[in-house]
Amino acid sequence: xxxxxxxxxxxxxxxxxxIVSIDGMATAREAAAKMRLEKVSYLLVDKRHSDDAWGIxxxxxxxxxxxxxxxxxxxVNVYExxxxxxxxxxxDMDIRYVARLIYRADIRRAPVEDGGELIGVISLTSLINHExxx
Numbered sequence: 001x002x003x004x005x006x007x008x009x010x011x012x013x014x015x016x017x018x019i020v021s022i023d024g025m026a027t028a029r030e031a032a033a034k035m036r037l038e039k040v041s042y043l044l045v046d047k048r049h050s051d052d053a054w055g056i057x058x059x060x061x062x063x064x065x066x067x068x069x070x071x072x073x074x075x076v077n078v079y080e081x082x083x084x085x086x087x088x089x090x091x092d093m094d095i096r097y098v099a100r101l102i103y104r105a106d107i108r109r110a111p112v113e114d115g116g117e118l119i120g121v122i123s124l125t126s127l128i129n130h131e132x133x134x
Contacts, residue, residue: 007132011098015112015120015132024055024079028066029035031057031078044111044118045082054092054111054118055084088113089122099127 021033021044031043045055057078065081066073087105089098091114102110104126109123127133 008014008128009095009132011080011093011095011112011122012089012114012119013132014095014126015091015100015122016126017120019111019118019121022057022078024048024077024082026078027074028052028062028071028076028078028081032062032073035059042109043078044086044121045078053123054088055079055082056086056109056111057082058108059128074122082118084120086111088118090114096134097122100112100120 013093020034020040020042024035024045026034033131035041042056042058042087045057047054055078061081061083062073063069068090087101087107089101091112093101098110102108102122106123109121111118112120112122
């Protein structure tokens with residue numbers, strides 16, 4: 001179903017409300033195990049304090065930071081391979097702008113923020129899978 005021109009779909013309407021996170025001090029082995037358990041291809045990395053930024057670790061980070069350099073997953077901490085800071089999108093952002101931001105930033109997903117709190121994650125796949133869009 002294609003939305004009519006007066007209907008604005010926002011990030012909060014499309015996002016996955018499940019937030020899967022890990023501490024940056026966890027090992028790559030622990031992070032990979034959590035990703036398998038939760039059936040996700042990313043983990044948000046917790047802030048260390050209120051003034052800190054969120055981070056993210058994705059499958060490609062394990063390839064680049066652990067597998068290619070032949071490092072032991074038990075000796076690599078998540079903070080060594082993660083991306084930080086990350087791009088977040090406001091919960092009320094129109095998905096047309098969300099899609100453009102994610103595409104231009106060359107990322108696959110972005111946490112959705114409302115009042116400084118993460119409330120979900122939106123991805124290019126979630127945009128395609130949403131019934132109000134396609």
